[in-house]
Amino acid sequence: MTMDATLSGHLQELRRGTVVVASLTVLREPGYGYSLLETLSAAGFEVEANTLYPLLRRLEAQGLLTSSWNTDEARPRKFYRTTEQGDAIAAALRDEWVRLDEAIGDLDHPAGTDSRSEK
Amino acid sequence: MTTSLIDRYVFTVLRRVPEGQRSDIERELRTSIEDAVDARVDGGQDRAAAVEQTLLELGDPDRLADGYADRPRYLIGPVFYPAWQRILVMLLSVVLPIVVAVMVVIRILEDASIGEVIGTAVGTALTAGAHMVFWVTLTFAILERTGVARSEVRGRAWSLDDLPRYEPGAPTPVQLVATLGWAVLLIAVIVLQQFAFTEVPVLDPANWSFWWPYLIGVLILEGVYAVWLFRRGAWSRTVAVVNAVLAAMFAIPVTWLAANERFFNPEWIATLDWGATDPLAWLTGATICIAVGGSLYDVVEVAVRSERARRGLPTPVPGTGREFSAPLS
Numbered sequence: 001m002t003m004d005a006t007l008s009g010h011l012q013e014l015r016r017g018t019v020v021v022a023s024l025t026v027l028r029e030p031g032y033g034y035s036l037l038e039t040l041s042a043a044g045f046e047v048e049a050n051t052l053y054p055l056l057r058r059l060e061a062q063g064l065l066t067s068s069w070n071t072d073e074a075r076p077r078k079f080y081r082t083t084e085q086g087d088a089i090a091a092a093l094r095d096e097w098v099r100l101d102e103a104i105g106d107l108d109h110p111a112g113t114d115s116r117s118e119k
Numbered sequence: 120m121t122t123s124l125i126d127r128y129v130f131t132v133l134r135r136v137p138e139g140q141r142s143d144i145e146r147e148l149r150t151s152i153e154d155a156v157d158a159r160v161d162g163g164q165d166r167a168a169a170v171e172q173t174l175l176e177l178g179d180p181d182r183l184a185d186g187y188a189d190r191p192r193y194l195i196g197p198v199f200y201p202a203w204q205r206i207l208v209m210l211l212s213v214v215l216p217i218v219v220a221v222m223v224v225i226r227i228l229e230d231a232s233i234g235e236v237i238g239t240a241v242g243t244a245l246t247a248g249a250h251m252v253f254w255v256t257l258t259f260a261i262l263e264r265t266g267v268a269r270s271e272v273r274g275r276a277w278s279l280d281d282l283p284r285y286e287p288g289a290p291t292p293v294q295l296v297a298t299l300g301w302a303v304l305l306i307a308v309i310v311l312q313q314f315a316f317t318e319v320p321v322l323d324p325a326n327w328s329f330w331w332p333y334l335i336g337v338l339i340l341e342g343v344y345a346v347w348l349f350r351r352g353a354w355s356r357t358v359a360v361v362n363a364v365l366a367a368m369f370a371i372p373v374t375w376l377a378a379n380e381r382f383f384n385p386e387w388i389a390t391l392d393w394g395a396t397d398p399l400a401w402l403t404g405a406t407i408c409i410a411v412g413g414s415l416y417d418v419v420e421v422a423v424r425s426e427r428a429r430r431g432l433p434t435p436v437p438g439t440g441r442e443f444s445a446p447l448s
Contacts, residue, residue, distance in 0.1 A: 032150070032151075032154075033147060033150075033151045033154075034150075034151050034154035034155055034158070035154075037155075038158075048176070048178070049151065049155070049176060049177050050177050050178050050179075050182060050183045050186060051186065053147070053148070053151060053183070053186070053187075054183065054186030054187045054189070055186075057140075057144075057187060058189060061189075069146075075150055075153060075154075076146070076150065077150050077154075078143075078146070078147045078150070
């Protein structure tokens, strides 16, 4: 396995799960599949349509999202919105993300050495 | 052209999606595709090219369908794989050879030609092997899909008690199952040979008045002994003596019956034609050898085990090349 393949494998492992946090956070404002895809890729999340669309339905089945068809416009779209439960879970996941980030930062720059200015 | 491409894509996804979700998924997928195509057209792309690009990016429709259906993309997952593999290896490396050997012996006793014997061996190996692989895999695939957790299979979570005990003082569950299985198999053979396998019974039916029921009784005692040993949890001199007595109770009558030509059914012997060899003499010799040899091996093996356990000597752990020294209790 080349270095690149190894790196991309580990990156994929690391990113798995971030799309859930991002989607639940973004969808506090109602949105539909394609709009969310755009928002996420503009925000720098490498997410593919074929993972995102099934994921939205799964999150809905878990009660973290609700959906409704908006037929006001010419093209009817299914809008998703984060539920209270989904919001609570997203908050817990974000907390965990921050905690992990700090923990990894501490490992990278052990206490005593000044962390950020060192580079 | 472009519409039909989208139709073909959407229908291919829908084929593999649960029926109840089809119309909803279809509506949503179509709008998502149209949105993406429109975005590309707005960016200055030709519509046909935009459709092609969008669908290419969505990728394999079967994969997308699996995502929607939330279906595992494997037959047996990591939870069950180790058990599945262990059972298959055991069946194919231990049980299958035994089954093939039994069938081959039966064919040889039936006076089959070498070609027929080879045919039986190959045929049995393929048929029985295919059955074993199929049924085991099917069972595990069903377990996987019905979502039975591993702890439910075991009845509880894994604990330290599940670690194998390697000291010679501990009879293992495998030994218990092997002894019980052997006793049940022999009883089945003794009973079934009267009605099945051959046209006339292999063993002398006259012995049903005493010796065959007696041997079945001894075999049942062997089973009781195996359970007793397992629950007792340790080999010892008592165990060695009980084992030796049981072995003698089985081997001596068998040897005596064989030596007095009362073991095999004369009618069955008469059906055998082995050319120059006298079937009765040969079978009698083989029976006595197996009865005496097997019993002696068993008696010595258990005696050695018991003695090692008593002295707390290290025992080899199979498959590791290591030795385990039991603390003297």
